[in-house]
Amino acid sequence: MDGNVESQINQILESHRKMVAQFQATGLETMVAAAGAIVDALKKNGTVYICGNGGSAADAQHIAAELVNRFECDRRALAAVALTTDTSTITSIANDASYQDVFARQAEALVKKGDIFWALSTSGASPSIVAAAEVAKKKGAFVLAFTGTKDSKLERLADICLCANNKSTARSQEIHQLAYHIICKLVEQNFSDSPT
Numbered sequence: 001m002d003g004n005v006e007s008q009i010n011q012i013l014e015s016h017r018k019m020v021a022q023f024q025a026t027g028l029e030t031m032v033a034a035a036g037a038i039v040d041a042l043k044k045n046g047t048v049y050i051c052g053n054g055g056s057a058a059d060a061q062h063i064a065a066e067l068v069n070r071f072e073c074d075r076r077a078l079a080a081v082a083l084t085t086d087t088s089t090i091t092s093i094a095n096d097a098s099y100q101d102v103f104a105r106q107a108e109a110l111v112k113k114g115d116i117f118w119a120l121s122t123s124g125a126s127p128s129i130v131a132a133a134e135v136a137k138k139k140g141a142f143v144l145a146f147t148g149t150k151d152s153k154l155e156r157l158a159d160i161c162l163c164a165n166n167k168s169t170a171r172s173q174e175i176h177q178l179a180y181h182i183i184c185k186l187v188e189q190n191f192s193d194s195p196t
Helices: 004-026 028-043 055-068 087-096 104-110 127-138 153-157 169-189
Strands: 048-052 080-082 116-121 142-147 160-163
Touching (some): 004 169, 028 048, 028 116, 028 142, 028 169, 048 104, 048 127, 055 080, 055 169, 087 104, 104 127, 116 127, 127 142, 127 153, 142 153, 142 169, 153 160
Parallel strands (some): 048 080, 048 116, 116 142, 142 160
C-alpha cells in the first residue's frame, strides 16, 4: 500500500464527519417525528414492516431485531417484521411475477391501516421499494422513508422522509444506521420498564 491510502481514509472520515454534522443540524425533527409515529402505531397494536435491497435489506433486518428483541434495555417485544427474510416468499414472487413485486405482494398480504411501512432506498427510486410503498400507502399505512437522493419518488410518497443526501451510497447508509439506532432508542424508551 502506498501513502495515498491514509489520504483516502482521511477523505472518507471527513466526508462522514460532514454528513453527521449536517444530519445533526437538519435531521432532529425528522427523527422525533418518525419515532413518535412508530410509538403511536405500536401502542394501537400496529406493526412496523421494513424493507430494502442489498445493504438496506440488512438494515431492515437489523431494525426489526432491535424492535422485536431489545435495543438497550429490557421491555416487551415490539411488533416489527423485515420483509427481506422469507426466502421462499421472495423467490416465488420474483420467479412467478417479477422482482419488482417482492415487497409489494407482501405489503398487499400483511400491511393494514395504522401500520408503519419503513422503506429504505438510497436512490429513492428502487422499483421494488417504490411499488411496495405505493401499496402500503393505499392500504392506509404510515410510510417512513430513508433515502440518499433528494426529491426522489420514494420521498414524494412518504409521510416522513429522512434523506441522507450523498453521492456515496456508503455515506448515506452510515447516516441511516445512526438515525435508526436513535429512533430505536426513542421508541424503546416509551415501552421500557427500566429506562436507561
